[in-house]
Amino acid sequence: MSHAHLAVVGGGQLARMMQQPAIALGLRIRLLAEGPDVSAAQVIADSIIGDHTVLADLEAVAEGVGVVTFDHEHVPPEHLRALADAGHAPRPGPHALLYAQDKGEMRARLTGLGTPCPRWAFVETPGDLAAFGFPAVVKATRGGYDGKGVWVVREAAEAAEAFASGARLIAEELVDFRRELSAQVARRPNGEVVAYPVVESRQAGGVCAEVVSPAPDLDAALASEAADLAERIAAELDVVGMLAVELFETADGRLLVNELAMRPHNTGHWSIDGAVTSQFENHLRAVMDLPLGPADPLAPWSVMVNVLGGAVTDLDAQLPVVLGDVPHAKVHLYGKAVKPGRKVGHVTVVGDDLADVLADARRAAALLTVGSPA
């Protein structure tokens, strides 16, 4: 007999951060973890060790539990359908999650909806790519994340690795963008939706480096368009839980959809400390079919900076340094071993003055990354 209210598949930091609002709301999570000591398994009492690509392991974590949600988007769609057929409620469901799992399906569907996207095409051969034109961004339709499975190619020879990978590929125009934005919404099964402030996401090496909420100096009409886009995509794709729509703001002031993520997303981590209801709480509220909470900010500005593995290898030893230097920084460590470039934590600072907030957040993250103020 399970006491669990919901199952979470995947033991990364997103599942870990779901546990904080789960504790508050009295929602008990049963976790399917990749190993006994992965990030979320360290902080969730009821864990099963298993493989998210093995149906029997998914069935084991879901046994006696209605709602199943996810730390990542890598559960095979046929397994999600099997869980649904067995009476569980995977949220988001396989019909929605497909569009976060497969960039080709996503582009085709969004194009069908009239959503603004970069020019794109499926490319099966170098000839297809040449016909598409250069420069281009070649993407594996499945399995890529944080810059993996993505190749920026300016001539045919640069696409050799992509074609050699065996992956199904799409090509997209290389967008001349001013910056990247992210529009997040939470959506319940009944269609209730809450939109978060549209944020600016700053990348380094294909990985999110920092997020400013709200996006500074964003034209009000564009902000509204971005939020509307996210709400419309969530509704059309029947997303349940959090949806992040990563957007390009083009040099000529348009929005183009870059990626979709159907789970709490790195561009929403600021909301733990900066919003009335965090993305993690609203993800739980949404998948559990509970009324959503307001996404209003608690302060004019929130800045989140990722802690990516760097010179600091002992985060415990550095913790007194960062808390002493920036006592108001909200430090989040994921319980992961430090490896170069790996996301091992993040820092959020909220306040009234953007320059101060940005400087403090960067300083705190630098102390946890390179070991000295940036």
Place this chain on the structure above:
Amino acid sequence: MSHAHLAVVGGGQLARMMQQPAIALGLRIRLLAEGPDVSAAQVIADSIIGDHTVLADLEAVAEGVGVVTFDHEHVPPEHLRALADAGHAPRPGPHALLYAQDKGEMRARLTGLGTPCPRWAFVETPGDLAAFGFPAVVKATRGGYDGKGVWVVREAAEAAEAFASGARLIAEELVDFRRELSAQVARRPNGEVVAYPVVESRQAGGVCAEVVSPAPDLDAALASEAADLAERIAAELDVVGMLAVELFETADGRLLVNELAMRPHNTGHWSIDGAVTSQFENHLRAVMDLPLGPADPLAPWSVMVNVLGGAVTDLDAQLPVVLGDVPHAKVHLYGKAVKPGRKVGHVTVVGDDLADVLADARRAAALLTVGSPA
């Protein structure tokens, strides 16, 4: 080999709420729980079941762990000294905790420090009590909480139960108070201290019912005096961790110390949602000898209302009702079975207008208690 950074003795809601900032700071808790499914054991992966009055059980939870802290104040002082002698660091230490465990010791010590207290005396016989005078508040020096072990007596006959209890007793004057206040500080081993806003605590039946932060219309000099008192007591008693000083504001505008608690306290639960650094985070930071975080409020007003067991017996079923009715209420459920009057959760609302915040918090708590808006 333990991965734990600290041990927490006692599996109640205070230990449960420590887990949320422990997750953020990457601090791994090993819990000594009263049973496999008590409040904190539901949400902490590394739990040992045992009895806090049994030294072997305390040694088991502390094995390989430096810092030991507490969900409650009931660990026998001799066991705390044994842990300290074995090289662990009980925080607060036994020399400090004594004054939260024993009301007689507390009164004697505070009187020695010149701290304003109600008039008081040890009473061993009805004759002692008659000499002290009526009305009086008779208290068992040890083991009482939430109104238990406290007798308000207006004549000798009413003290029969107290004397029959076999407990060591003190008598205190029945204070004519305007209201109850609470002043909380966090204190590190090196003496660094952070003071929280002084709050008003409203009791019902000897149990905290609601807390308003900051205490409305509190004279600035009294607020400052209350915070200074808490800082001074923390320093003099060498408290490490959170200290709550419960105070009477007398009808004639003085402060008198009522009780001390050396742990996160019900009068500080508002800080989870209403302060830059919650009392639970600062308790962890203090006992782990990490720099403390600011206690500044996130909004002008925070109101916390306890959810005491009432007509609502199925909190899960009531959760959609309360979240739908007051979406911005921060609901905290403790994973405890509902029993009449038992603390099973709390609700906090923060905002700019006290009347609104108070009404919303009461409404949300009432929906979880009696099942309808207050």
